[in-house]
Amino acid sequence: EVQLLESGGGLVQPGGSLRLSCAASGFTFTTYAMTWVRQAPGKGLEWVSGVSGSGGSTYYADSVKGRFTISRDNSKNTLYLEMNSLRSEDTAVYYCAKEGQWEPRAYLDLWGQGTLVTVSS
Amino acid sequence: QSVLTQPPSASGTPGQRVTISCSGSSSNIGSNPVNWYQQLPGTAPKVLIYRNNQRPSGVPDRFSGSKSGTSASLAISGLQSEDEADYYCATWDDSLKGVFGGGTKLTVL
Numbered sequence: 153e154v155q156l157l158e159s160g161g162g163l164v165q166p167g168g169s170l171r172l173s174c175a176a177s178g179f180t181f182t183t184y185a186m187t188w189v190r191q192a193p194g195k196g197l198e199w200v201s202g203v204s205g206s207g208g209s210t211y212y213a214d215s216v217k218g219r220f221t222i223s224r225d226n227s228k229n230t231l232y233l234e235m236n237s238l239r240s241e242d243t244a245v246y247y248c249a250k251e252g253q254w255e256p257r258a259y260l261d262l263w264g265q266g267t268l269v270t271v272s273s
Numbered sequence: 274q275s276v277l278t279q280p281p282s283a284s285g286t287p288g289q290r291v292t293i294s295c296s297g298s299s300s301n302i303g304s305n306p307v308n309w310y311q312q313l314p315g316t317a318p319k320v321l322i323y324r325n326n327q328r329p330s331g332v333p334d335r336f337s338g339s340k341s342g343t344s345a346s347l348a349i350s351g352l353q354s355e356d357e358a359d360y361y362c363a364t365w366d367d368s369l370k371g372v373f374g375g376g377t378k379l380t381v382l
């Protein structure tokens with residue numbers, strides 16, 4: 153079955169760290185770029201970060217640059233998002249999504265179910 | 274404030290045709306293809322239109338997309354109650370990041 157399964161969300165204090173994972177199955181993982189998109193409670197979608205199929209090219213939203221790191225392990229078919237120096241405004245559901253091509257271009261043809269990250273003391 | 278501008282809401286009665294606009298700039302919509310996503314309440318988004326006007330398999334032909342210059346539009350004809358959802362446009366920006374519209378909440382009256 154073609155699917156993406158996120159994990160790693162939870163409650164973290166401001167300034168803390170968290171690592172999200174996204175396990176992919178049912179498609180050739182290395183062929184496609186991958187992206188993280190988040191949605192704050194009651195708000196719209198926000199593009200967070202993208203990585204090319206090889207992992208050699210990474211891209212970040214200004215709001216997370218320098219604090220978040222996207223990576224992928226193609227041997228494990230898994231995408232990661234390392235989040236440091238977390239702020240209350242990072243509270244959101246984080247979606248992992250598969251791109252429709254080798255490089256990120258915001259064409260997301262498969263989405264995970266999302267994992268909730270809550271930043272609060 | 275989103276990089277791409279969408280109307281916050283739209284509405285129509287069953288059977289009507291509604292359009293949702295998405296306005297950007299030369300660095301995003303003006304130079305990259307536009308994609309549209311539908312998010313039903315409580316669910317993850319799904320792609321509705323990609324590369325301006327292409328429909329993934331399984332998406333009814335009631336949904337169509339177009340682009341002109343720095344703007345794009347999503348049209349829904351033969352509106353149905355199950356079309357009630359949030360709709361987002363998205364594209365790539367030449368500053369090397371993805372950008373979304375703020376979303377449009379579609380109500381079927």
